[in-house]
Amino acid sequence: MTTRIARLDSRALIRVSGPDARPFLHTLLTQDVETLTEGQLRFGALLSPPGRLLFDLFLWGGPDAIVLDVAADRRDALLQRLAMYKLRARVTVEPDDRPIFAAWGGDLPDGFVADPRTPALGGRAYGGAVAADATEADWQAHRLAVGVPDPATDAPADKTYPIEANFDLLNGIDFQKGCFVGQETTSRMKRRGAIKTRMLPIAFDGPTPVFGAEVLNGDLRAGEVLSGRDGAAMALLRLDRLDGALTVDGRPVEVRRPAWVPPAA
Structure with missing residues (x-):
């Protein structure tokens, strides 16, 4: 290439x-x-x-x-x-x-x-x-x-935890180094496995929905669209609501979990 x-x-x-x-x-x-x-x-x-x-x-x-x-x-x-x-x-x-x-x-x-x-x-x-x-x-x-x-x-400033933005999977956090600003909360989330949402790419037909548009699993909120381009975007998604038919603005949504994201993450 x-x-x-x-x-x-x-x-x-x-x-x-x-x-x-x-x-x-x-x-x-x-x-x-x-x-x-x-x-x-x-x-x-x-x-x-x-x-x-x-x-x-x-x-x-x-x-x-x-x-x-x-x-x-x-x-x-x-x-x-x-x-x-x-x-x-x-x-x-x-x-x-x-x-x-x-x-x-x-x-x-x-x-x-x-x-x-x-x-x-x-x-x-x-x-x-x-x-x-x-x-x-x-x-x-x-x-x-x-x-x-x-x-x-x-990730608007002071709204997102780094693990939600996959820093733990992208070599962005050294959990062995000791103290840093915000270390207690970050280490506790990783240690307890209290990770409920992550940013994952999604695919759909047509233009990108507006920032913050709801991703739905039936009638349940499954997450929100972040930045993107026609046909693809990042979304902050609830990991417990990925199974089933997802939609945004009435359009079907496919979650495309990257190979570097473990199935259980």
């Missing part, structure tokens, strides 16, 4: 440097930052104290800093949040204006790092002279086909 490359203008970078950069981020984020090596890419999040998703992000180990890959329209809010947590930590937190690229569909070009969520998503690169031959819409269509949600679009 031919590798395709797109520039992701919906994403932006934050550079976190200084002698306390790793311990500072390690105590905040769902991902292990202390063991992040140069050139390595990890997926994680910053949660609210009650454990809801505030910011999805990638962490890239730079030569002299940790670089965060975040939603562009949320970068300023994350900069403010990190400044609030900074206190006396010896860190510098600043915007990084290099572009972000995604590659998928074939071998990764030089300079790209594998996406840590699932190999099917390809990889990412930061900065450099990269020739894009696809659009961000092409990349989003591929992501949706793989069945991976986009938390920045599908």
Whole structure:
């Protein structure tokens, strides 16, 4: 298959440097930052104290800093949040204006790092002279086909638990690292198996229903539609109501559970 490359203008970078950069981020984020090596890419999040998703992000180990890959329209809010947590930590937190690229569909070009969520998503690169031959819409269509949600679009801030957005299945939470903001609720949900809803891709005929449109199992609410495109979307679905005939706006709906989602999850 031919590798395709797109520039992701919906994403932006934050550079976190200084002698306390790793311990500072390690105590905040769902991902292990202390063991992040140069050139390595990890997926994680910053949660609210009650454990809801505030910011999805990638962490890239730079030569002299940790670089965060975040939603562009949320970068300023994350900069403010990190400044609030900074206190006396010896860190510098600043915007990084290099572009972000995604590659998928074939071998990764030089300079790209594998996406840590699932190999099917390809990889990412930061900065450099990269020739894009696809659009961000092409990349989003591929992501949706793989069945991976986009938390920045599908999970309004402080409304969704990270496990509902499949962070536990996409290498977005290190349950062995110890404390992080929102850790108690997140670990309890995983430990007790109290996972009632998850984001899963759905297929249907016609245009995408409006965000929040009800998915029904007969007369029972089975979930709601999130972002999508004609014929396909992500939906937040109740796992106990997936059996049976599902509909949205009167149209039949098919749940397309990705291979990376275990049957019992």
